[in-house]
Amino acid sequence: MFLQTQGITKEFGKLRAVNQVSLDIRKGDIHAIIGPNGAGKSTYFNLITGYHQATSGKVLFKGEEITHLPAYRRCKHGITRSFQITSIFPKFTVYESVLMGLLSHRGVTLSFFSASKKFFKEEVYRILEDVGLADQADTLGDSISHGDKKRLELGITLGTEPELLLLDEPTCGMSPEETESTMIFIRKLVEEKGLTILFTEHDMSVVFGIAKRISVLHQGTLIADGKPDEVRANDEVQKIYLGGTA
Amino acid sequence: MSFDILFNQFMSGIARASLLFLVASGLSLTFGVLRVLNFAHGSLYMLGAFVTYSIWKGLLIPVVGFYIATFLAALVMGGIGIIIEFFLLRRLYARGWPEQLLVTYALVLIITDLVKLGWGGEFLSIPRPVPFKGAVSLFGFPFPSYNFFVILLGLALVIFLWWLVYRTRIGDIIRAAAHDREMVAALGIPIPWLFTWIFVLGAMIAGLSGGVAGPYGAIALGMDIEIIVECFAVVVIGGMGSLPGTLLGSFIVGQVYAFGIMFKPELALAFIFMVMAAVLIIRPWGIFGRPER
Amino acid sequence: MVIQKMEQNESMVKRGWWLILLLAGAIIAPHVISDFYLVILIEALIMSLFALSFNLLFGYMGQLSFGQAAFYGLGGYTVAMLITKVNFNFWLSLLAGVGVAGFVGLIVGFFCVRLRGIYFAVLTLAFGQLLFVIIYKWHDFTGGDDGIQGVFPPGILKIPIVYYYFVLLVFIASAFILWRIVNSPFGHTLKAMRENPERTEFLGIHIARYQLITFVIAAAFAGLAGALWVPFYRSVAPFYLMWIKSGEPVMAAILGGASTFFGPVLGMFIMTFIHAYILGFTHFWPIIMGTIILIIIFALPGGILEFAKVKLKERQERMKSAKGSP
Numbered sequence: 001m002f003l004q005t006q007g008i009t010k011e012f013g014k015l016r017a018v019n020q021v022s023l024d025i026r027k028g029d030i031h032a033i034i035g036p037n038g039a040g041k042s043t044y045f046n047l048i049t050g051y052h053q054a055t056s057g058k059v060l061f062k063g064e065e066i067t068h069l070p071a072y073r074r075c076k077h078g079i080t081r082s083f084q085i086t087s088i089f090p091k092f093t094v095y096e097s098v099l100m101g102l103l104s105h106r107g108v109t110l111s112f113f114s115a116s117k118k119f120f121k122e123e124v125y126r127i128l129e130d131v132g133l134a135d136q137a138d139t140l141g142d143s144i145s146h147g148d149k150k151r152l153e154l155g156i157t158l159g160t161e162p163e164l165l166l167l168d169e170p171t172c173g174m175s176p177e178e179t180e181s182t183m184i185f186i187r188k189l190v191e192e193k194g195l196t197i198l199f200t201e202h203d204m205s206v207v208f209g210i211a212k213r214i215s216v217l218h219q220g221t222l223i224a225d226g227k228p229d230e231v232r233a234n235d236e237v238q239k240i241y242l243g244g245t246a
Numbered sequence: 247m248s249f250d251i252l253f254n255q256f257m258s259g260i261a262r263a264s265l266l267f268l269v270a271s272g273l274s275l276t277f278g279v280l281r282v283l284n285f286a287h288g289s290l291y292m293l294g295a296f297v298t299y300s301i302w303k304g305l306l307i308p309v310v311g312f313y314i315a316t317f318l319a320a321l322v323m324g325g326i327g328i329i330i331e332f333f334l335l336r337r338l339y340a341r342g343w344p345e346q347l348l349v350t351y352a353l354v355l356i357i358t359d360l361v362k363l364g365w366g367g368e369f370l371s372i373p374r375p376v377p378f379k380g381a382v383s384l385f386g387f388p389f390p391s392y393n394f395f396v397i398l399l400g401l402a403l404v405i406f407l408w409w410l411v412y413r414t415r416i417g418d419i420i421r422a423a424a425h426d427r428e429m430v431a432a433l434g435i436p437i438p439w440l441f442t443w444i445f446v447l448g449a450m451i452a453g454l455s456g457g458v459a460g461p462y463g464a465i466a467l468g469m470d471i472e473i474i475v476e477c478f479a480v481v482v483i484g485g486m487g488s489l490p491g492t493l494l495g496s497f498i499v500g501q502v503y504a505f506g507i508m509f510k511p512e513l514a515l516a517f518i519f520m521v522m523a524a525v526l527i528i529r530p531w532g533i534f535g536r537p538e539r
Numbered sequence: 540m541v542i543q544k545m546e547q548n549e550s551m552v553k554r555g556w557w558l559i560l561l562l563a564g565a566i567i568a569p570h571v572i573s574d575f576y577l578v579i580l581i582e583a584l585i586m587s588l589f590a591l592s593f594n595l596l597f598g599y600m601g602q603l604s605f606g607q608a609a610f611y612g613l614g615g616y617t618v619a620m621l622i623t624k625v626n627f628n629f630w631l632s633l634l635a636g637v638g639v640a641g642f643v644g645l646i647v648g649f650f651c652v653r654l655r656g657i658y659f660a661v662l663t664l665a666f667g668q669l670l671f672v673i674i675y676k677w678h679d680f681t682g683g684d685d686g687i688q689g690v691f692p693p694g695i696l697k698i699p700i701v702y703y704y705f706v707l708l709v710f711i712a713s714a715f716i717l718w719r720i721v722n723s724p725f726g727h728t729l730k731a732m733r734e735n736p737e738r739t740e741f742l743g744i745h746i747a748r749y750q751l752i753t754f755v756i757a758a759a760f761a762g763l764a765g766a767l768w769v770p771f772y773r774s775v776a777p778f779y780l781m782w783i784k785s786g787e788p789v790m791a792a793i794l795g796g797a798s799t800f801f802g803p804v805l806g807m808f809i810m811t812f813i814h815a816y817i818l819g820f821t822h823f824w825p826i827i828m829g830t831i832i833l834i835i836i837f838a839l840p841g842g843i844l845e846f847a848k849v850k851l852k853e854r855q856e857r858m859k860s861a862k863g864s865p
Binding site: 513 | 597603650653654656657658660661662664665666668669672673676677678782786789793823825826828829830832833836837840
């Protein structure tokens with residue numbers, strides 16, 4: 001099993017944000033976590049990234065337990081994330097930003113005397129081509145457009161050459177065209193590079209457009225998990241999204 | 247070691263804690279609301295002491311002269327607080343904290359020299375005022391009765407600040423602002439106005455404590471840094487911006503100092519920093535502090 | 540692409556010329572200035588090294604240390620005590636000064652890197668004052684407030700001009716090493732932590748470890764600066780560790796520009812020479828420094844070098860657009 005959570009639970013004081021969620025994420029899948037606001041999907045997401053530590057339960061990655069590993073160690077195992085509120089390096093050029101991920105992943109960040117410019121030129125440009133930012137390589141991170149920033153962050157995460165990429169609301173704040181091209185890009189990543197993607201998203205057209213598997217959380221509990229069609233047909237999901245019980 | 251010596255030491259620790267609380271509470275209040283660490287808080291304290299001295303000397307009123315002088319000095323510091331907040335800090339809220347810290351650091355340098363210019367370099371002192379002139383006997387040891395005045399004043403300030411922070415509308419805003427500034431602004435509370443008055447209140451508390459410190463110790467150049475470094479220890483131990491934290495921090499620092507002096511006088515201050523380091527290992531944000539993310 | 544390359548090379552050549560000019564100036568300088576200003580020049584060089592060590596933390600790692608003088612003072616005390624008390628070899632004493640500062644930096648840094656921003660500033664200040672108090676009060680071991688006198692360098696290093704060239708050599712070597720560090724992958728990681736610690740952590744970087752390494756490097760170079768100064772000045776005193784000394788590199792960095800490598804050096808040269816000049820007729824130096832800080836913060840945010848860089852860029856851009864339009 002690629003990524004597995006076993007009865008994972010997170011409590012904030014008395015509030016149980018994630019309740020006994022057991023879930024398998026298969027290699028090569030595009031897997032969406034959805035649910036209404038406050039369903040616990042970002043908490044669940046953050047239990048996997050290491051932003052939060054689980055109260056109980058286990059997280060296994062390729063059979064190895066990573067439940068209590070700090071975030072930076074998970075990254076070394078091949079799990080990298082993006083943030084909902086775009087998180088880039090404002091005063092780095094686009095090139096320098098992507099370089100950071102590569103330096104970290106290839107384990108050369110403790111080299112003190114060689115010029116960082118000389119490292120991984122080809123790899124950086126390949127990623128920049130992939131995310132479509134090659135022509136802006138020397139532009140500062142905070143002076144590119146919002147959609148480009150989202151793509152830059154994706155490029156930064158790709159620098160760490162992840163096996164599992166966790167995307168927190170990848171199309172949040174994007175125009176319809178940008179959303180479309182991001183979806184195509186995500187699909188391409190999985191097909192060409194064999195990545196596995198786990199993402200949260202509230203735009204249902206994106207979710208049903210690219211996800212191969214969907215898990216639905218409601219009030220911290222997993223209520224449905226399966227192929228898009230199965231989830232769409234699920235009574236409980238129907239009730240939550242359409243029935244107006246909320 | 248007998249109980250009476252320990253008790254005497256404990257009481258002088260309480261007096262010191264009380265003075266520390268007087269100063270540190272203003273620092274902590276300002277930080278809690280404005281998120282500006284006022285390096286010059288100790289300088290306002292020192293200036294307050296010198297101003298109190300001059301007013302006391304000029305008034306020549308027996309008995310109440312000192313109290314009036316201290317009160318007026320607090321007002322003067324409040325006025326200086328308005329100037330600092332309005333002309334300097336206000337322009338920097340949009341910039342980063344390093345600039346804010348550096349501006350207050352510049353004020354430390356400027357006020358030091360202004361005091362040197364105005365009062366010269368020598369030590370000044372104010373005799374203990376009536377009715378706290380003498381000493382009382384605590385288990386046979388003399389204990390300056392002025393220390394009781396300092397302790398009482400500290401208690402009064404605790405009660406006042408507790409009332410202000412937890413029992414008034416302004417207090418609701420103060421606590422909300424410490425928690426989430428945008429939220430308060432969104433609720434339509436004029437933040438600049440609040441900031442000015444909180445800063446002025448902090449400056450007045452600094453001036454008042456400076457005045458009170460006069461008869462407690464000596465009035466001299468250098469008392470600004472001595473107190474601000476101890477206050478930093480207090481707020482780091484207790485948690486910056488927290489009223490109960492400042493109270494507990496003052497208590498700890500006061501006691502460690504009092505007993506440290508008994509044990510090895512040269513290293514009393516070093517003991518304080520060791521306690522601070524110990525607290526930081528367990529709780530990097532101080533005992534009552536909140537981690538910031 | 541090709542044009543860009545050429546422009547880059549051109550600016551590198553330009554920078555190279557500047558450095559050669561500066562170096563030539565530094566070599567000739569002691570022969571054209573008075574003995575008094577030679578002393579000031581040596582002080583400026585040593586303090587510049589101190590400022591560079593500070594700016595590794597402030598400008599590159601993004602953390603403001605208000606206790607950097609503690610390491611400067613420790614370096615100085617180590618040399619002074621080894622030379623006067625046990626008649627230790629001068630060169631090994633210098634190394635020991637660097638080592639002691641670095642080692643204490645490791646201990647202090649262990650606590651400080653747990654905190655960021657204003658908390659980091661307060662904690663470094665507190666630790667700096669702690670070390671100051673220990674040296675100040677530990678009379679039997681350190682000489683207390685009397686300090687230590689009679690610290691002499693060996694042989695011809697006693698001649699100021701020789702010592703000047705020695706300091707110049709050490710300064711150039713240190714600046715070169717620091718320059719390589721900030722432009723290395725490690726330096727890139729430092730800057731990334733400054734820009735966005737959270738993003739960096741989630742790229743697999745253990746922030747505290749990198750900050751601790753940087754803290755130790757900065758402490759070691761500050762120690763080197765102190766170790767160089769004390770044998771030249773022949774004495775050391777506790778105030779070398781004090782907060783007011785820690786404030787000097789802070790001011791040099793904001794004066795010259797913390798975002799540029801040589802900004803703190805420029806700032807320190809300006810400060811040291813103004814200081815020497817002003818002391819001729821007034822001892823109210825703090826008020827002048829305070830005023831300079833206020834002026835810089837309100838009128839020249841970013842410091843002199845940053846200001847010059849922006850102006851230069853504007854001019855280049857104007858020229859480019861003038862060339863571009865027919």
